[in-house]
Amino acid sequence: MLALANAFTVEGLHTRHVTVEVDVRAGLPAFTVIGLADAAVREARERVRAAILNCGFEFPARRITANLAPADVPKAGPGLDLALACAVLGATGQIPRDRLQSHALLGELALDGSIRPAPATLAVAHAARRAGLGTLALAGPRAHEALLVEGLEVAVVERLDSAVRVLSGGPGDPLPAAPDRSRRAAEEASALVDLEEVRGQHHAVRSLVIAAAGGHNLLLSGAPGTGKTMLAQRLPSILPPLSAAEAIEVTLIEGLARARAQGLAERRPFRAPHHTVTAAGLIGGARGGCVGEAVLAHNGVLFLDELSEFARATLEALRQPLEEGRVAIARASHSAVYPARFMLLAATNPCPCGYAGEGDRCHCSEAELARHRRRLSGPLLDRIDLLAGLARAGSAEAPARALTSSRRARERVMQARERQSARLAGPGPRLNAHVDMRSLQPHVQLDQRGDALLRAAGALGLLSARGQHRVLRVARTIADLHGSERVRAVDVGAALALRPEAHLAERETR
């Protein structure tokens, strides 16, 4: 007898519909799984046998062949256990076979027959609806994720018996209580660090707020111990909370990358890969379709500490996501496009020893400095909008006060973002950093003084054409933070004083 069940496997950021075909007929007792199954799926045979027997069902002592179709797609992970068990039960007539075909099944089996949640629940739920399946049966702990998908019924099954009951037309298990979002949010907020802990460094904090408000990429430069990393870790605390659509995107990505425990994402991702990361680690595309840090930072922050220590090739790979907000990966085995729209936050020492500009404490030769600048220069620095220098605090001064708290800064950032999205209504990006210059142009009409500043900077060769656009964007964000309709000269002046030092590398070869 033959039975079919529906399951899903994850490949990179994509879910593939898998039909589990089980054929049971006379012959020597055997249980074979074919169809490019990985070790976890092949081991499912033992879990399925034990679970079926422990739940009091009959495991046929006949020749069982399970085929996972399509046969050329590699299948991974234990999420196929439930579908395999139900197909075996269907093929032996313990479950009605027609109902089996209208359900999607997701879950890992324990030997006692209870069902454990499988990763990538949200993505599987989306895929089940797209495949036209009416119901998704899965374990309770992650059922709330699947409920986010409209037009899909969710049946909670805590044990294999309940799955059999659901597939025979009975009711599912009760839905566990939804996680208390308010309590969780409060817990998370207390776990977050706060800008209030940053004493002094007002210039850098102001730059951080500007970057957060306009989605600009920021480079922090300062001697060791001045607090670059401390500031960077506080950036998520001043970013607005995830919108519903963004939260689903983040949950989807984190679920597929198996980086998420359960529930809907509530915090913006903050990814800080170590500087030894490879291009594949940063962008994705390693074997098995792993997603990279840039994709995991989608809708959040990618923090590159010690920027000059990263391999040049790794940084070059960031150009596409910074420019287009997506990553397109083509490999021999697969090709895929992932979303990757993040804020880039980078930190670096001003020179290899870290003390450039502090009297004669710096011991770097000019050749070392040139090498340091070369590593920082080039196309990546061209995508950075703001440079903030951190000063070493004077020891004789009274303890400096904090400029602002995260809550107050976040309110200002959210107000500035509201002004931007009201102005840039319609589809497409909503942040000054992402808007193309043509649609931003009407909103950056300068007064005479501001125009003169920008012209002079262009004439002196301090700014390229792209650099002028960048200054205009930043000036627009500063005006938004101040609630000003027009971009004033003071906004342009401040944006100019915050521009990155791309000219330094050119100076020698010009």
Add this chain to the structure above:
Amino acid sequence: MTARTRPGAGGPGACPACLRRSWLLGQLSAALDYRCRDPSRFLDVFSLEQDELLAALGGRRRAELAGRLRELQASDLAVPDHVDALCRHDPRYPASLAGRSAPHMLFVSGGSARLRMLARAPTVAFLGSARASDYGLETARGLARALAASGVTIAGSLAEGVPAAAQEGAREARGETVAVLAHGLGACPSARRRRGLWEHLQRHGCVLSELPCGASGRRFGALAAERTVAQLATVVVVVEAKAGSRELAGATIARDHGRAIAAVPGRISSALASGPHALLRQGATLVRGPEDVLELLYPEQADRAAAARTLAVDGGVALTRSQRALLQAVAAGSDGPERLCDGNANPGEVLLALSELELMGLLVRGRGGRYLPRPGPAI
């Protein structure tokens, strides 16, 4: 490469004896580098004749090198087409390079006629540390820019740090410069690194070396170049160097040859300022700006230089009160926007004023977004 030989010492050109000596220097470069550890004693080596040089430094290769010297053909001593070879017996050889320790040979790229013209004009040489601070580099650059704009020839090596910054400053003013290489022509790594400067030197200046084309000269070459620079100059300006460092050897040579020495002061706590401060105590002229150097070059016009100095306090530009205060704060060493904005009610206005001052050419934005005062007139 097409090559031309100049046999015989009859016409203008290099005499074979001087060419042979320069070939020998190229062969002995390793031994010379070793002897360079003590610059004060090393100065005597420059005045050795060919045989004495071979005896002192030849070591185990003495007999072999003597044999090769005897059999040296004219074609072995050929120089490329674009290079002029001058020996000290040549009438075109710069008159300022006198004395026994002056180079026997000069290989000149850029034309010997231009060299003579440049050497006749008042010449200022810049000496200083290869690891100068931002302040030192910007000072050297600014002084050289202002002096080059006034028609002074800037001389210096192409070594990293202060000398290269001075050459860059002269280039920014499209001024005339003489660069003395530590390597032979065609083997200078810093020339490859500073392509813009190199092109400027080809158009507006001269490049000199006393080593044969293609020879490498590390420590010895640097010292020899500094000796040539010091003798070419009318005034030697020392910007930043530690006391007793090799970079100051040029200043000692310049003093021995009666050149005027000027020094830029620094903070007394900084080791890099100890060299200039020691020179100032020994009677070097204090440099507060390009006017002080011009006063040394043209003592008869001292009153005009003084007038220029009062004008240069704010560059002759009308400034608002806050801009002036900011400029003074930067000049006093408060460099980053962090410190400049500190305690100010309106940090945006401070940043605006900083940008305006930068666009007026009164400030330079350096590493890490720090601001530095920019001495000399804006070009």
